[in-house]
Amino acid sequence: MKVKTVLKVLGIVLFWEAVLMVPPLLISIYDKSYEIKAFLIALATCASTGFILSRFTFDRTEMRKREGYAAVALSWLVMSLFGALPFYLSGSIPSYIDALFETVSGFTTTGASIVPNIEIMPRGLLFWRSFTHWIGGMGVLVFTMALVPSIGGRTVFLMRAESPGPTPGKLVPKIGESAKILYIIYTIMTVILVILLILAGMPVFNSFIYAFGTAGTGGFSMDALSVGAYDNPWIEWIIAIGMFSFGINFTLYYLLIRKDYKSIFKNEEFRFYCIYVVLGVGLIFVNTFFNSNNYFEALRHSVFAVSSVVTSTGYSTVDFNLWPMFSKSILLTLMIFGASAGSTGGGVKSVRILILIKTLFSEIKHTIHPKSIQRIKVDGKALDEDTLKSVLIFFIAYVLIIIMSVIIVSLDNHDFMTSFSAVIATVSNIGPGFGAVGPMGNYAGFSCLSKVIFIADMILGRLEIIPVIVLLYPAIWKRS
């Protein structure tokens, strides 16, 4: 592996992280709050390290698959290490591991928190915490590519490693242009969301916090009761529909701008995503409305919970931990399914589930008609063997990581539902699970070891495993 190439990318990413710390810093200065110094130190360290590393130069052909993947995985790690500094240095989160957990949870758009009393956190830190969601949702490297297209030639691997889904594609021939278009769509949608929330009666600052959490499908809030604290059906509907929209593949929005409506309705992943969301809402509604005397409210809560869990956001209006077991099982399943590829959401991704199901049916058919030829098709196009293999391998790796994590986390001796749902909620970047980590609980009760495992799970889940585990393969570190 060409280490210089990777360091250069790290440098650029850190430099931009420093720039991104400026808005929260300005808010702290405006509030004259105690964390100004922490932000200044963090910003200076970030900028100077970034500046030194970005002095490296490399030849554009040196960016191969392994350098691209390693650069992305290391960027996310280093970015989180530096991003945790404001929380730690200000003393708002006294333990560095906890601060790191909170930051990783932010960048990976998980939204799992270890902060027991969020309402006392100063606004600058709250803003930074939610801002990490917004940046992490679409991706930091995609962000840098949109701004510095000349990051160095073969950047396609950076985009592939960071963007979710089995076959992330470009919208237009140039990768820098594609990144720009993605971020423009993303920004416009976020701005619309902020405006709607303000119109629905939410305070301006809070609207930003919730819009960032919704857009990145993260789920950090600033109220202990999450969205439920506002007790405003309008806000709940806006956020529910918002979360669902950010869980759709962004390519479809580009097609919408191009007025290519036919391709949107033909898109199998989109249809499949809609089907299981509607099915989930229906089943949970039927299961919960007996306990409630208000049909409309029950519908709203089911829609909100499904939309929140399926897109891996993790906002809540009611404590779904108290719902019947059937509803909880449905939610758990949706947590694993996740949102669409190419969205800001987490989970296995709907297109992968679709391919897995199709593979299963094709195998059954093949058993009955052993000589039949049947290639797996999505959107009418046959998948090539490599993509199919990568989907199967991803799923196997996903399951193995869940099993191993559950075993290690079990050392803390929590009940099964807590341990299991905590692992799922971190790997799928959801945030809240069930039991002690339910919507009203948090992750403060876990040991340090478990927190490290969760940190690893969140990054593995966000970068979709393979780019991260290649780093563990010793040969990659050898000079070639």
Add this chain to the structure above:
Amino acid sequence: MKIIIVGGGKVGYTLAEQLSTEDHDIILIDNDDDVLTHADETLDIMCIKGNGASVDILKTAGISEADILLAVTDSDELNMICCVIGKKLGAKHTVARVRNTDYSNEFKMLREELELDMVINPEMEAAAEIAQMIQFPSAVDVEAFANNLVELVEFRVLETDPIINTKLVDLSKLLPSKILFCTIMRGDEVFIPKGNFVLLPDDLVQVIGERNSISRFFKYLGRNTHKVKNVTIIGGSRTAIYLTWLLEEMDLNVKIIELNKDRCLILNDILTKSMIICGDGTDQEVLDSENIESADAVVALTDRDEENLIISLYAHQCGVPKVILKINRQNYFPIVQKLGLDSIISPKYITANYILRYIRALDNSQGIAVEKLYRILDNKAEIVEFTVKDSFNVTDIKLQDLSLKNDVLIASIVRNKTIIIPDGNDVIKENDKVIVVSKTGFITDLSDILA
């Protein structure tokens, strides 16, 4: 510009590679997964799998907004159909690669009836380039300008040349004919020389002038005393046929050695003046019995790079003054050059270069008065051809009275089909064609040459 390339072979890939670094939007269409994966991973372009002549695929690629459609697949017919459909769907310019000899006389008809903007035949271009090399055996590279009236010849200065260690101003009085030193490449640096410039051995120099003047200049250098009369071509490929036609026009004696008997018969039918030998060109005995050492030039044009290399090495060893060989794989170039063989021809590379020139000229001519644009010396310098319009307000003023920018040189003026290699006393008149040499990116309009 938005450019769609159909066919991701060597030509297609080279084009995509070059054009994507020049800030164009490139979409590559091919049927082969491996080709597309390779292109997608190494270049910043968009790849689409499918048949480039299908309306559906072309529409997916956004043909209606495309500035140029390049059809460079292996199949002539597919390329033509692709361009016709592309044009109907709204592509502004179309370029097709057509290589079959059967179509070679029908290019005009193809251009007019099928509305192709450019038809390129790699073998024919290669043959033309070889013919120029044979004409100036001591030159590394030759280019023609202004409807072939002016030639630009590249050569390397030797220690024995009489032109070294003299200022160019003084040199021009010594030279037997009027030529102009345009660019000098020393190491990695490119110079546009002024009168006080001094040439050193090992400089790569480009001179411009009329064909005869350049011949006399080379004679003065004592390099070109040996005029080529006898050419031996090994391998009776399409390129060989085009080349023989050109050489016969120049009144040279051509001998073609080809192994396949049927092919020899066909060659004999087409090429009536030249001698066709049926034999194995890689066999030294055959070469010896055909007196290879007495040939003035040997051209190795078989289908295999390795055979061409062996033939050329043998010819070189026998003391043939000019040895030209065809190499398809570009990564062989440096190895071959190290063996002392300077004149290499690669039809695919020529094709790509030719199309690149067309696109660059098209790109540059959008809104400005450039007629032709050539990039030379690794794209470090460019040669631009302008027609003087009335908006150029310093006509009829002596050149020595104009203040020109540094690194700009008026290389020649074409007036009513006569060439003027200008000195300080010449003037530019309206409707002249002016050829300007400058460092890259300097001028987009003739007025830009003024300081």
